[in-house]
Amino acid sequence: MQSASEPLGKAMYVATRDDHLWLQSAQKKLYARSREQPSYVFEKLWGLVTDPRNLRIAVARVQRNRGARTSGVDGITLRKALRHGDASAFVEEIRKELRGGTFRPMPARRVLIPKAGHPGKFRPLGIPTVKDRVIQAAMKNIMEPIFEADFYPVSYGFRPGKSVHGAIAHLKVLMAPRGSKHWKRAEKLPFQWAIEGDIKGCFDNIDHHALMQRVRKRITDAKLARLVLAFLKAGALSEAQFIRSDSGTPQGGILSPLLANIALGVIDERYERHAWPRGTATRRSHIGRPSVPRADPKLIAKRAGENRANDKRHGRCVFMPIRYADDFIILVSTPTDDPLESRAVADHEKTTLAAELERKLGLQLSEEKTLVTPVTSTMRFLGHHLRVRKHPRHGALVAHAVIPKERTQRLRLKIKHIFRSQTCGLTLESRLRLMNLMVRGWANFYRHAWGAKRVFVALDHYVWWTILRWVRKKHPKTPMRDINARYGWRKPRGRMMRWRDGATYPTSLAAISVKPFRLAWLKTPHFASTSMESPVRIERRTPGSARGARRPARGQLE
Numbered sequence: 001m002q003s004a005s006e007p008l009g010k011a012m013y014v015a016t017r018d019d020h021l022w023l024q025s026a027q028k029k030l031y032a033r034s035r036e037q038p039s040y041v042f043e044k045l046w047g048l049v050t051d052p053r054n055l056r057i058a059v060a061r062v063q064r065n066r067g068a069r070t071s072g073v074d075g076i077t078l079r080k081a082l083r084h085g086d087a088s089a090f091v092e093e094i095r096k097e098l099r100g101g102t103f104r105p106m107p108a109r110r111v112l113i114p115k116a117g118h119p120g121k122f123r124p125l126g127i128p129t130v131k132d133r134v135i136q137a138a139m140k141n142i143m144e145p146i147f148e149a150d151f152y153p154v155s156y157g158f159r160p161g162k163s164v165h166g167a168i169a170h171l172k173v174l175m176a177p178r179g180s181k182h183w184k185r186a187e188k189l190p191f192q193w194a195i196e197g198d199i200k201g202c203f204d205n206i207d208h209h210a211l212m213q214r215v216r217k218r219i220t221d222a223k224l225a226r227l228v229l230a231f232l233k234a235g236a237l238s239e240a241q242f243i244r245s246d247s248g249t250p251q252g253g254i255l256s257p258l259l260a261n262i263a264l265g266v267i268d269e270r271y272e273r274h275a276w277p278r279g280t281a282t283r284r285s286h287i288g289r290p291s292v293p294r295a296d297p298k299l300i301a302k303r304a305g306e307n308r309a310n311d312k313r314h315g316r317c318v319f320m321p322i323r324y325a326d327d328f329i330i331l332v333s334t335p336t337d338d339p340l341e342s343r344a345v346a347d348h349e350k351t352t353l354a355a356e357l358e359r360k361l362g363l364q365l366s367e368e369k370t371l372v373t374p375v376t377s378t379m380r381f382l383g384h385h386l387r388v389r390k391h392p393r394h395g396a397l398v399a400h401a402v403i404p405k406e407r408t409q410r411l412r413l414k415i416k417h418i419f420r421s422q423t424c425g426l427t428l429e430s431r432l433r434l435m436n437l438m439v440r441g442w443a444n445f446y447r448h449a450w451g452a453k454r455v456f457v458a459l460d461h462y463v464w465w466t467i468l469r470w471v472r473k474k475h476p477k478t479p480m481r482d483i484n485a486r487y488g489w490r491k492p493r494g495r496m497m498r499w500r501d502g503a504t505y506p507t508s509l510a511a512i513s514v515k516p517f518r519l520a521w522l523k524t525p526h527f528a529s530t531s532m533e534s535p536v537r538i539e540r541r542t543p544g545s546a547r548g549a550r551r552p553a554r555g556q557l558e
Helices: 017-036 052-064 088-100 130-148 164-175 208-216 222-232 256-270 297-313 339-361 405-418 428-446 452-474 480-487
Strands: 108-114 122-127 193-198 236-238 241-243 318-324 327-333 371-374 379-381 384-390 397-402
Touching (some): 017 052, 017 130, 052 088, 052 130, 130 222, 130 256, 164 318, 164 327, 164 379, 164 384, 193 339, 193 379, 208 222, 208 256, 208 339, 327 379, 339 371, 405 428, 405 452, 428 452, 452 480
Parallel strands (some): 108 236
Antiparallel strands (some): 108 122, 193 371, 236 241, 318 327, 384 397
């Protein structure tokens, strides 16, 4: 075990290289067994969960998270739990409770987070105790490789190597017409309709019994299964009042996203023939019983494309889902040319899917957010607007993902709030630092959208004039010449005056690289790689390490 020297008043813990290598080796074996034998059931995982090396890595993971500074209902932060940065006593205490069967999860501290873009609405967030977070991280380290082998590639939410941009890029590839450069009728498109799905209160209403049934299809370790159920039933504490949790996976827990994906795999399995036809048995088998080996992913993807093409050729409907957690879009292709009949098929599929979700998971689709939309009309998905339309220059049909105008307007209002009149007593540097953090994150999220460069340039102009108005209010009697001398600067041979305060400059959005996202950029999880050499870099720098220390080569462990 390795601990880092720390400044006074701070706790810092970094897991050792040997611990990471052990966990990566164990995860590779779990993933390989789960992928090669789809009906294999894991019965002995408790030793891996409670291994000191796994617990030490879980402590390091919780330490890296900003939530380490937040306490649960017991009021203990990770800094208090780790005595002088040494995790030995804390890990041994957790392991002793787990191995002795005396550990009981504590209720999560419930806080309400305002929903962006929905004034007056809040999202409940549960904050577990530090000990519960560490144990959940240890459980996820072992459970994630097993279920990652079962998840479909059309699922992108809260998975290693997946992202929002990957889901949107995949959707654009599916919607884009092939072999046509001119505007044609809607029925000639690969898909004519899209079901925009949104589950009402998904994380709060998942049936625990149905979820545990899906977990036990892969994991029958009694102690691990009981611990998963104990976390689901732990409840929450809000304003000194205990709230029972008879259903749902509380948002805020480290294990909750994995459990939600396990449950919502029902949606992907419904469209297995067109999305990922593995063709393997789904029934549970024992360790001694031989299982059917899983086919190569490339062959499965090829078979899915052939199934979609054959069904279209024979006049059958084709459904293709793309899901990000509880938000999903199902593309619908119908053989009929009649728009009314085609719309009826999409409406029927929406009703059937809603009934299946309620029967299997106890979930309901949101009526106001679940819509049936033509692919040539605007669809809302993961903060983007998507549609198929003619390109403004060459006229070919293309699938676009653009930045919604309300998102741009919302950002402008936030910038305006930062430079409001009440802040004139503060320095321009403090305002720029606050704005840059927000603007950079927003621009990096939308830099793959179509037409993002025009939006970024317009925002740069808005920021320039907003700063000018703020500076004039801050120095109402100062001549503009003096203001320019104090806050203005120009690039060499540049004509446009820019703003700054000391060494702090406003972020130039126009300078951010804008390019379409490619699915090839998605990274494979380290435990799914074929080589035993791990590509994951392990951070070992301590707060007291030198800035000029040599950095390891890319792909090399420190």
